[in-house]
Amino acid sequence: MNIHMTPQRTPAETALIDAFSDRLSLLPGDGTVMLKRDDAIEAIKSGLPTRRIESWHYTDLRRLLTWVPDFDPAAAPKTIAPVVEGSAVLPVLNGVSGAKVPVVEGIVVQRLSEKLTDGSAASGLDLYGADDSIGALNTAFVADGYFVDIADGTELDQPIELQNLQAGGQTHVRLSVRVGAGAKAVIVERQAGEGAALVSSVSQLLLDEGAEVTWLIVQEQPDTATHLAQFKAHLGKDAKLTLFVMNAGGKLVRQEVVVRTTGEGADFTLRGINLLAGDTHTDVTMVLDHAVPHTASTEVIRNVVTGRARGVFQGRINVHQYAQKTNAKMACNTLLLSDDGEFSTKPELEIFADDVVCGHGATVTEIDHSHLFYLMARGVDEKSARGLLVKAFVAEVIEELDDEAIVEALETRLDGWFAAHG
Numbered sequence: 001m002n003i004h005m006t007p008q009r010t011p012a013e014t015a016l017i018d019a020f021s022d023r024l025s026l027l028p029g030d031g032t033v034m035l036k037r038d039d040a041i042e043a044i045k046s047g048l049p050t051r052r053i054e055s056w057h058y059t060d061l062r063r064l065l066t067w068v069p070d071f072d073p074a075a076a077p078k079t080i081a082p083v084v085e086g087s088a089v090l091p092v093l094n095g096v097s098g099a100k101v102p103v104v105e106g107i108v109v110q111r112l113s114e115k116l117t118d119g120s121a122a123s124g125l126d127l128y129g130a131d132d133s134i135g136a137l138n139t140a141f142v143a144d145g146y147f148v149d150i151a152d153g154t155e156l157d158q159p160i161e162l163q164n165l166q167a168g169g170q171t172h173v174r175l176s177v178r179v180g181a182g183a184k185a186v187i188v189e190r191q192a193g194e195g196a197a198l199v200s201s202v203s204q205l206l207l208d209e210g211a212e213v214t215w216l217i218v219q220e221q222p223d224t225a226t227h228l229a230q231f232k233a234h235l236g237k238d239a240k241l242t243l244f245v246m247n248a249g250g251k252l253v254r255q256e257v258v259v260r261t262t263g264e265g266a267d268f269t270l271r272g273i274n275l276l277a278g279d280t281h282t283d284v285t286m287v288l289d290h291a292v293p294h295t296a297s298t299e300v301i302r303n304v305v306t307g308r309a310r311g312v313f314q315g316r317i318n319v320h321q322y323a324q325k326t327n328a329k330m331a332c333n334t335l336l337l338s339d340d341g342e343f344s345t346k347p348e349l350e351i352f353a354d355d356v357v358c359g360h361g362a363t364v365t366e367i368d369h370s371h372l373f374y375l376m377a378r379g380v381d382e383k384s385a386r387g388l389l390v391k392a393f394v395a396e397v398i399e400e401l402d403d404e405a406i407v408e409a410l411e412t413r414l415d416g417w418f419a420a421h422g
Helices: 011-026 030-046 112-117 133-141 371-375 382-399 404-421
Strands: 086-094 108-110 144-150 158-167 168-179 184-193 197-207 212-220 224-233 240-249 250-263 267-275 280-288 296-305 311-320 327-336 342-351 357-365
Touching: 011 030, 011 133, 011 311, 086 144, 086 168, 086 357, 086 371, 108 296, 112 133, 112 144, 112 168, 133 168, 133 197, 133 224, 158 168, 158 197, 168 184, 197 212, 197 240, 197 296, 197 404, 212 250, 212 404, 224 311, 224 342, 240 250, 240 280, 240 404, 267 280, 267 342, 267 382, 267 404, 280 296, 280 404, 296 311, 296 342, 296 382, 311 327, 327 342, 327 382, 371 382, 382 404
Parallel strands: 086 158, 144 168, 158 184, 168 197, 184 212, 197 224, 212 240, 224 250, 240 267, 250 280, 267 296, 280 311, 296 327, 311 342, 327 357
Antiparallel strands: 108 144
16 A cells, blocks of 8 residues: 655745635636636645756755745835836836836837736746746736837837836736847846845747847845746747846845747857855756757856855756757856855756757856955955956956946946945
């Protein structure tokens, strides 16, 4: 006789299930959407992921998520200036899209709540795999966000900034963007707040033939917030995507990047900076599928770790059988500023084609004391000297963006982080 023991639910799992029951009548959606919500909460009922699941090995969510706040309808986030001055801002404030949206030629903006209500957003709620816990959490609770459609041939003169701002409680947001053939755009995804919160955010990007997009994720949650995010993109023929991720906050953070090349000539570039301090945990996990021939990708992640912070980068590149002439390179470099900090790196290549150029590498180092001595011998105090060396370590990645306004804005954030944590 076999007895199957069901693990006792954690307080966080129980709180999520109870919250779903309490909020179900308030969530928008037609019959199809509500069925997907039911499936999603069933996935959560089966348990949050543990380190026994390979993709969650370094982030045992069941253990690390110890508390789930209640929803707080009265929470009112403060508005903030965009990263790049002059950007068209689309704010979501504690899970609710803005009452007014800017009018930009060549762009159609819809509130996600409307697309959930009429069911047109249903197909986008599908999970990408059995271990898609972030997707399940978001599908179960998401009530608003934006759908942005950029018309064919549009070239935007100003960035679009999608702001997800929280002031405590739970916030679940979805941001979907389609970029038409030959269109060009810069999109900033801003994740910030000031409260003790649980935030889930899913961003979806579809690039049609020849589209070019630079997408920046700037995550600056307070050290009282849990931030669970996912970025998913499909790249069509000759499409080009540059994704820049900057993590500079949050108590418990997981940022997933899921990208698939669906057209020949597609090019994906990922650059990331993880600035980790205090007693925090940040995980960036990427899955990239080269599914067709003649596509390229490069990924470079730079990490700065101080205090008792722990970081993770998992990068998996899958080269499918027919994806000949794939060119894929991945590197992860970490600078440890304290003996108590820790960073785990797991690069993976799974290649089923035989005519490819693929490689990966990882390094971990400390500040070179000879460089530190050189600066201090010339009158630079130790903290400033360390700051200059840290900035040099990550500046190369930032400067690749080749946009003066964006580079300046990101370097200002880097300086502010080091002033607080260096």
